[in-house]
Amino acid sequence: MLRGTTAGLVFHELRLSWRAALARSGGGVRGLVIICSVILAFTGFAGVPLGYVLRHYQLPISRLTIILSDLGLLAIASLMVSQTLSTATESLHQRGDLDLLFTAPIPPRRTLAARFMALAVTVFLTFALMVSPLLIPVAIISHPTWLAFYLVLASTALGAAAMGLALSTFLFRLIGARRTRAVAQVIAAIIGASFFLVSQVNTFVGKSQSQGIWAQAKALALDESFKLPPGADIPLRAMIGQPLFLLGYTLGAVILFFAVSSWLGDRFAADAAMASGADTANAPTKAQAARWETSAFRAIFRKEVRLLWRDAALVSNVLLRTLYLIPLAYLVIRSARGDTGLVLAAAAGGLTFMAGQVAGTLAWITISAEEAHDLLAGSPTRQGIIRQAKLAAAYLPLVIFLAPLLAYLVWVAPVVGGFALGGCIASAITCGLINIWYQKPSKRKDFRRRKGSSWFATLAEASVAALIGLATTFATLGNVWALLPSLLAIGLMMLLRRSEAQIALALED
Amino acid sequence: MVDALVVADLNKSFKTPAVQGLDLVVRTGELYALLGPNGAGKTTTLRMVAGLLAPDSGSISVFGIDVLKSPLEAKKVIAWAPDEPMLYDRLTPLEYLEFVAGLWNVPPALAAARAEDLLQTLGLWEDRNRRCEGFSRGMQQKAALAGALIHDPKLLILDEPLTGLDAAVARQVKDLLQARVAAGATVILTTHILEVAERMADRIGIIQGGRLLAEGTLDELRTRTVSQGGTLEDIFLELTGDHGAPGA
Numbered sequence: 001m002l003r004g005t006t007a008g009l010v011f012h013e014l015r016l017s018w019r020a021a022l023a024r025s026g027g028g029v030r031g032l033v034i035i036c037s038v039i040l041a042f043t044g045f046a047g048v049p050l051g052y053v054l055r056h057y058q059l060p061i062s063r064l065t066i067i068l069s070d071l072g073l074l075a076i077a078s079l080m081v082s083q084t085l086s087t088a089t090e091s092l093h094q095r096g097d098l099d100l101l102f103t104a105p106i107p108p109r110r111t112l113a114a115r116f117m118a119l120a121v122t123v124f125l126t127f128a129l130m131v132s133p134l135l136i137p138v139a140i141i142s143h144p145t146w147l148a149f150y151l152v153l154a155s156t157a158l159g160a161a162a163m164g165l166a167l168s169t170f171l172f173r174l175i176g177a178r179r180t181r182a183v184a185q186v187i188a189a190i191i192g193a194s195f196f197l198v199s200q201v202n203t204f205v206g207k208s209q210s211q212g213i214w215a216q217a218k219a220l221a222l223d224e225s226f227k228l229p230p231g232a233d234i235p236l237r238a239m240i241g242q243p244l245f246l247l248g249y250t251l252g253a254v255i256l257f258f259a260v261s262s263w264l265g266d267r268f269a270a271d272a273a274m275a276s277g278a279d280t281a282n283a284p285t286k287a288q289a290a291r292w293e294t295s296a297f298r299a300i301f302r303k304e305v306r307l308l309w310r311d312a313a314l315v316s317n318v319l320l321r322t323l324y325l326i327p328l329a330y331l332v333i334r335s336a337r338g339d340t341g342l343v344l345a346a347a348a349g350g351l352t353f354m355a356g357q358v359a360g361t362l363a364w365i366t367i368s369a370e371e372a373h374d375l376l377a378g379s380p381t382r383q384g385i386i387r388q389a390k391l392a393a394a395y396l397p398l399v400i401f402l403a404p405l406l407a408y409l410v411w412v413a414p415v416v417g418g419f420a421l422g423g424c425i426a427s428a429i430t431c432g433l434i435n436i437w438y439q440k441p442s443k444r445k446d447f448r449r450r451k452g453s454s455w456f457a458t459l460a461e462a463s464v465a466a467l468i469g470l471a472t473t474f475a476t477l478g479n480v481w482a483l484l485p486s487l488l489a490i491g492l493m494m495l496l497r498r499s500e501a502q503i504a505l506a507l508e509d
Numbered sequence: 510m511v512d513a514l515v516v517a518d519l520n521k522s523f524k525t526p527a528v529q530g531l532d533l534v535v536r537t538g539e540l541y542a543l544l545g546p547n548g549a550g551k552t553t554t555l556r557m558v559a560g561l562l563a564p565d566s567g568s569i570s571v572f573g574i575d576v577l578k579s580p581l582e583a584k585k586v587i588a589w590a591p592d593e594p595m596l597y598d599r600l601t602p603l604e605y606l607e608f609v610a611g612l613w614n615v616p617p618a619l620a621a622a623r624a625e626d627l628l629q630t631l632g633l634w635e636d637r638n639r640r641c642e643g644f645s646r647g648m649q650q651k652a653a654l655a656g657a658l659i660h661d662p663k664l665l666i667l668d669e670p671l672t673g674l675d676a677a678v679a680r681q682v683k684d685l686l687q688a689r690v691a692a693g694a695t696v697i698l699t700t701h702i703l704e705v706a707e708r709m710a711d712r713i714g715i716i717q718g719g720r721l722l723a724e725g726t727l728d729e730l731r732t733r734t735v736s737q738g739g740t741l742e743d744i745f746l747e748l749t750g751d752h753g754a755p756g757a
Contacts, residue, residue, distance in 0.1 A: 292607055292617030299611020303600065310599040310640075372595035375656070378559045379612040380584040504563075 006114050009106070013118030035455055043133040050134060051141030059143075059240055061233060064221040069236035071217060075195040077156050080123050082192030084164025087119055088268075089171070089184035108269030113261040116161040120257070124157035145241030152238050152246070155253035162253075162260035169264045172271045185315065296381040297389045304366045304393030314365060329405050341477065344413070348420040349473030351405075355398060356427030356465025362394035363435035364457070373441045383500075391432045398428060416476050423472030430468065430493055431461045437498040441507065460496055464489050511573045513537045513664050513695035514558060519567035521719075527553040528719040531567070535712075540686065540696045542710035544703070546749050550719035551699045552591075555666050558697075559589035571664055585613065588662035592669035594653035598642035602633050602652045605641065606659050613660035620659060627655040631681060647678035654682060658689070665689060667698040671705060683709060707741040715748050722748050 059065060128150060139147045167187070171180045220226055237245035293299040308314060329351070367390050370376065376386055402424060410417030438457040467489035474482035498506070514535040521528040528550040535541045545551050556562040558569055560580045569576040576583040597605060603624065610620035628634040631651040636644070641652055650673070657665060665686070671679045686696050687709065700706055706713055707727060714724035723733055727741060734747050 292615075292620045293611035294614075294617060296612050296614065299608050302611075303597070303604075303608045306604065307597060307599050371597050374556075374559075374561055374589065374591060375595040375609070376612070377561050378584060378587070378589040379609075380581045380614075381612050382581065 006110055006117070009111060009114030010118050010121070013115055014121060017118065017122050032455075034459060038459075039129075039133055043137060047134045047137035048141070051137040051139075054138055055142040057142070059236075061236060062221070063228060064218060066228060066233045066236050067217045067221055069239060070232055071195075073152070073156065073235045073239075076127060076153070077160055078191055078195045080127070080157055080160030081163045081167075082188045083123055083126075084116075084119055084161045085167050085184055085191065086164075086188040088116070088161075088164040088168040089180060089188075109262065109265030112165075112265050112268055113258075116165055116257075116261060117158075119164070120154070120157040120161040123160060124154045127153050127157070143240070146239070148241035148246050149239045151250055152235065155250045158257045159253040162257045165264055165268060166260050169268050169271060182315075296379070297385050297392075300376075300381075300386060300389035301393050304390055305396060308362070308365065308393065308397070311365075344416055345473045345476035348409075348416055348423065348476045349469040351402070351420060352423035352427045352472040353465045353469035355402060355424040356431040356461060356468065358398050359395060359428035360431035360435060360458075360461040360465070362397065363391060363432040366390040366394045367435050368439045369442055387436055391436075394432065395428055419472055419475045423468055423475075426489075427465045427468045430464045430489070433493070434461050434464065434496060437496060437503060439503065439507070460492070464492055464496075467492065510537050512570075513539075513572060514697065515568075515570040516554070516558065517568045519554065519557065519569065520565045521550075521553055521557060521562065522565055526719055528557070528564070531716070531719060531721055533714060533721060533724075535695060535697055537572070537695055538690065538693055539711040540690045540698070540709055542706035542713045543697060543699045543716060544706060544713060544745060545699075545716035549716045549749075551716055552668055553719075554716070555589070555668055555697065555699065559587055559666055560584050561589070585660075586663040588657035588660065588665045590653055590657040590665070590667045590670060592672050594649040595656070596641045596649055596653055599640055601636075601638050601640055602628060602655065603637040605652060605656055609656040610659050615660050623659055623661070624655070627658055630685060631655055646673040647675055650674055651678065651681070654685070658685075661694075663694055665694055665696045667696065669699055669701065671700060671702055703741045703745060713741070715745060717749050 131149065131153070135146065135149060139145075168180065168184055171184050171187075175183060234245050234249055238249040291302070293302060367387070406417060406421045406424065408417075409420055434457055438460070440457075467485040470485040471482045471489065474480075474485070512534050514533065516531055516533040519528055519531040519533075520526070531550070531554060533554075543551050543554070553562065557564050558571070558576065560576055560583060564577070571583045572586055574583045574586070597608075600608065606620070606624040606627070610617075610624070615623070625634070628637050631654065633648065633651055633655065636648065641649060644652065650670070654670070657667075667686075670682055670686075674682065683705070686698075690696055690711075698710075710727075712724060712726055713730060715722045715730075723730055725733070727744075730741075730744050731739065734744050739747075
């Protein structure tokens with residue numbers, strides 16, 4: 001038995017995470033089979049060939065590879081810190097759980113160290129799952145020492161957990177419990193998108209051509225006035241399995257983690273106790289005149305908009321997604337005035353895809369994360385009205401963001417604008433429909449842990465939105481190939497469609 | 510006068526039968542307590558009456574309206590309040606009542622007057638602009654009850670309405686329910702606090718294994734048991750053969 005030990009607590013946390021992940025596979029066996037098939041197909045069609053291609057290739061330790069590996073790791077680390085900061089802040093407010101653990105005869109510092117270690121493991125596994133289809137075949141076929149990348153990932157996750165802990169404690173001390181909850185979520189969103197936004201600086205500063213990461217890294221490597229900082233090669237050497245560098249990188253992360261958790265653990269525990277005892281969430285809402293609605297549609301729409309706006313975690317998630325839209329939007333505006341047809345077409349497709357993604361996330365929140373499902377089901381309101389109102393509320397933030405951009409595009413380049421407008425509407429509607437067909441009632445607070453709906457619905461949404469995005473790109477270019485992804489999207493939607501009876505049956509289960 | 514609720518030969522199974530051939534009549538203007546041990550089928554029955562769950566077979570009629578054929582018509586006169594308050598953490602009680610009134614299409618002026626009256630009666634008026642997320646269990650229960658009453662339902666269905674409430678709040682809720690019954694509404698409730706059923710209910714139904722074992726006034730139930738003159742607890746235990754307390 002591991003009762004009360006750090007290992008026991010980590011095991012407890014991991015077990016909860018694992019069960020939450022299992023519960024999240026809303027598509028059931030079919031969803032898991034699809035996900036496994038995608039991973040296996042990717043391994044077979046991309047990982048294995050890559051392994052053979054790299055069989056006789058020795059990765060050079062050059063300025064270019066160092067810059068690329070550092071940038072890659074920085075991107076991963078920024079996403080990891082975003083995730084750990086968000087979770088660390090939430091754990092300040094998870095009253096029942098922490099109260100239970102803090103009343104146990106275990107030092108709070110150990111409880112929190114275990115929680116953050118488990119968080120690091122979860123974050124690590126997420127990224128490990130993503131790289132495995134490429135890394136494992138490459139390691140088996142050509143470079144076994146590259147498996148060291150897993151250790152680098154794990155160390156980075158441990159460092160990110162330490163950063164998340166430090167940042168949330170700092171924010172708590174600086175602005176108090178209630179504001180921390182909202183501000184940390186927004187900061188987490190910005191950190192998550194920071195690498196992407198920084199990489200798009202050239203787009204914003206108006207250089208004539210937008211450069212990819214590869215081109216930017218190459219330019220930097222060739223620029224002799226740019227000096228690499230000392231130790232810049234450590235991550236790359238650690239990734240390819242050079243023992244001393246791997247040891248150094250890992251030890252550095254472990255020391256950082258334990259130093260931060262020892263230094264801030266008690267403080268964080270005190271903050272958590274204060275946050276849960278201070279009734280932080282119950283600040284009076286600004287008194288306003290009541291607005292008694294005259295129809296169920298308006299009442300539901302208004303309720304959903306209020307709830308969306310008041311959920312800091314949700315606002316940050318939407319913000320994160322809309323941040324990704326900004327460079328695309330900027331690209332559209334710039335290209336629409338010039339003659340960069342291909343860039344414009346790609347940007348229109350990207351916008352369409354992202355419109356579907358944002359719409360899908362918000363639709364899941366309004367449809368599935370209904371806190372009083374029985375109240376609506378027991379009211380004399382038709383299901384159609386309820387769904388329409390919920391979807392309308394879900395689309396509102398998207399409309400506010402996209403409407404001016406699409407209006408501009410239609411004005412400047414009517415054909416492209418028309419296709420982009422049609423693509424965005426189709427993408428948003430289809431993703432909304434998928435959320436109606438595969439709704440899965442759960443508490444709104446679960447959104448923070450799940451970050452979205454079931455894997456199956458998420459995968460279906462992404463696939464349909466990607467197909468519509470591709471169709472939009474081809475259509476914008478005047479290419480007849482636009483028909484193929486359009487037909488595939490229609491076919492996929494027909495396959496996914498569920499009747500009212502099937503939806504009701506799934507809800508009853 | 511038409512009965513408030515008529516349930517005939519109602520059946521519902523999940524993996525095992527939950528409700529089996531249930532017949533139940535609740536008269537207009539009475540407070541009816543439905544008792545039974547854990548897993549007896551009380552909540553399943555009430556959820557079917559509220560139109561939240563489709564029965565496998567049987568019929569349900571509320572004030573003469575067929576719940577299965579005209580669910581929306583039936584829902585107009587029903588209010589359902591489960592043991593877990595159906596609230597939104599990030600709405601204030603007043604916003605919650607605005608929302609619920611909208612669902613039932615209560616005219617705005619009437620809804621505003623009722624909301625103030627209900628919040629005043631339940632002692633929530635001072636907290637009307639505070640979000641529900643920090644409310645105690647009792648305050649949440651009261652806010653949910655106000656929501657159930659905002660459309661002035663003719664049939665109020667309450668599943669364990671007094672669970673987790675302190676004595677003062679429980680008294681408020683009981684007074685409110687009795688006032689509703691006095692005003693002509695019909696109340697069906699489940700409770701594990703037998704004393705509440707004993708003191709408040711006009712008639713009591715005891716259910717087990719999805720079947721109605723007995724029903725009637727307390728005196729009528731006494732005559733049907735060996736322990737004539739016993740308390741409701743004695744009657745309940747004798748009928749159900751259960752030595753534990755009745756549960757949800």
